[in-house]
Amino acid sequence: MYLQNQSSVKEFTLSGLSHLHEFQIIFFVLFLALYVMTLSGNLLIITAVHVDPRLRSPMYFFLSNLSFLDMCYSSVTIPKMLINVLSNQKTILFNHCISQLFFLHLFGGTECFLLTVMAYDRYVAICNPLRYHIVMNYKLCCWLVAFTWLAGFLHSFTQAFLTYQLPFCGPNKINHFFCDVHPLAVLACSDTFFIDIFIIANSGMISLSCFCVLLFSYLGIITTILKIHSSEGRRKAFSTCASHLLVITFFLGPSVFIYLRPPVNYAADKLVSVLYTVLTPLLNPIIYTLRNQEVKNAIRKTFRNKLPPQYPKQADMKNSRNQ
Numbered sequence: 001m002y003l004q005n006q007s008s009v010k011e012f013t014l015s016g017l018s019h020l021h022e023f024q025i026i027f028f029v030l031f032l033a034l035y036v037m038t039l040s041g042n043l044l045i046i047t048a049v050h051v052d053p054r055l056r057s058p059m060y061f062f063l064s065n066l067s068f069l070d071m072c073y074s075s076v077t078i079p080k081m082l083i084n085v086l087s088n089q090k091t092i093l094f095n096h097c098i099s100q101l102f103f104l105h106l107f108g109g110t111e112c113f114l115l116t117v118m119a120y121d122r123y124v125a126i127c128n129p130l131r132y133h134i135v136m137n138y139k140l141c142c143w144l145v146a147f148t149w150l151a152g153f154l155h156s157f158t159q160a161f162l163t164y165q166l167p168f169c170g171p172n173k174i175n176h177f178f179c180d181v182h183p184l185a186v187l188a189c190s191d192t193f194f195i196d197i198f199i200i201a202n203s204g205m206i207s208l209s210c211f212c213v214l215l216f217s218y219l220g221i222i223t224t225i226l227k228i229h230s231s232e233g234r235r236k237a238f239s240t241c242a243s244h245l246l247v248i249t250f251f252l253g254p255s256v257f258i259y260l261r262p263p264v265n266y267a268a269d270k271l272v273s274v275l276y277t278v279l280t281p282l283l284n285p286i287i288y289t290l291r292n293q294e295v296k297n298a299i300r301k302t303f304r305n306k307l308p309p310q311y312p313k314q315a316d317m318k319n320s321r322n323q
Contacts (some may be wrong), residue, residue, distance in 0.1 A: 007284045008166040011091045012187075014084055016177050017270060023070040027247045034282055035078045041285035042067035044299060052298035054295035058136040059125065060295075062118045063288060065145055067249075069114065073107040076100060077178040079276050084177075094168075097179035102160035104180065104277075108207065108255070110152030116210045116249050122244060123217040127224045128238055151206075158202050162195050176270060178277070182258070183269075197261060203259040207252070214248065243287050 022179055048065040049055045080100065086092040092100070125132050145312040163181055166188040183198055185192050218241070225237045254276040258269065289295050 006157075008188075009094060009170060009172045011093045011172065012097050012179070012184075013173045014081075014090045014092060014177055014179075015173060015175050016081070016084055016090055017274075024085045028082060031078055031085075031278065032082055034278055035074060035082070038074045038278075038282040039071055041282065045285050045288065045295065048295060048298040048301075052301055054294060057133075058121050059118075059140050061138075061141050062114065062121060062145070063295075066111065066114055067285060068120070069107050069111045070284050073104075073111060074278065074281040076103045076107060081177050083149065092179065097172075097174075097184070098160055098164050100179045101163060101181065101184070102156050104178065105156035105159045106152050108152075110148050110154035112160070112206060112210055113148035113151045114145070115149060115244070115251065116213045116319050118244055119214045119217040119248075122241055123220050126221050126240070155202065155206055159199060162198055166190070166195065167193060176273070178273075180258075180273075190299045200260060200262070207256060207260060210252070213266075218245075244285050247280075247284050249275055250283055254280075 018026070045067045046064045049060045077100070081090070121136055124135050128135065134243045159181055163184055166185065167189055167190050168184075169189040171187060174187065185196060185199075221237075221241060225234055228234045228237065254272045257272055258276075289299065
């Protein structure tokens with residue numbers, strides 16, 4: 001492996017989602033709207049969790065961190081894609097490309113570990129409810145979040161470092177709308193077999209470890225739920241876990257398809273990438289708010305607190321009319 005990058009390519013060209021000008025305008029409007037909705041929805045959840053004292057629990061602490069990650073994750077790819085749609089030159093500098101790849105895997109890897117931690121949190125809450133607040137204390141929650149960021153950093157550093165070692169001497173057109181490991185590895189002008197193995201092993205190790213924790217957590221959860229005699233109790237327990245399972249499915253499913261295979265570009269890669277980089281960060285706040293009455297109440301309370309106070313004269317006029 002090279003000690004420093006020996007590439008003659010100084011910048012790459014991103015192909016984007018479509019070459020047709022009419023579709024590019026549609027994509028710009030659509031993805032801009034989705035990006036604004038993603039930022040607004042996740043920011044609303046973060047605000048509600050920090051404003052409402054009823055949401056001061058480990059579950060909502062992790063949820064606010066997940067919303068922050070979703071905001072960062074979508075911000076890595078969508079703004080650059082929107083700029084490229086408006087500009088005639090869809091280029092990205094080599095170092096900027098590696099930086100985008102690094103932050104993409106930093107936030108994505110951290111989110112993968114955080115979703116696993118959230119599964120453990122649900123396991124403790126359902127299987128050991130009397131000791132839940134003792135086990136999942138604030139100090140442990142902070143340590144678990146710090147661990148997810150450290151693990152995400154190590155994963156992203158490995159992916160970015162290995163990709164940076166690849167020599168690029170042309171062509172320089174990336175068949176994607178953002179810089180990622182596989183689209184770049186295809187362009188390398190040397191044998192990438194061993195680096196490909198390292199990259200797949202790195203992603204596979206993360207996927208396997210997260211899958212094992214998720215599997216054992218939900219096996220314990222399901223076993224405990226089936227022992228609950230009350231149908232209402234079983235319904236609440238299943239409802240609590242359903243949102244988390246949906247988020248895991250939407251995020252990990254496409255990620256496994258993209259990263260746990262050799263670096264070959266498939267026609268469906270762009271569509272699948274849209275699912276986990278654009279739609280999943282948007283769907284997470286929707287899934288958690290629609291299925292969680294406490295979050296919905298906290299959001300309503302947040303909106304009521306933000307509304308301007310009614311002027312006394314207007315209030316008096318309303319009261320006089322009612323009388």
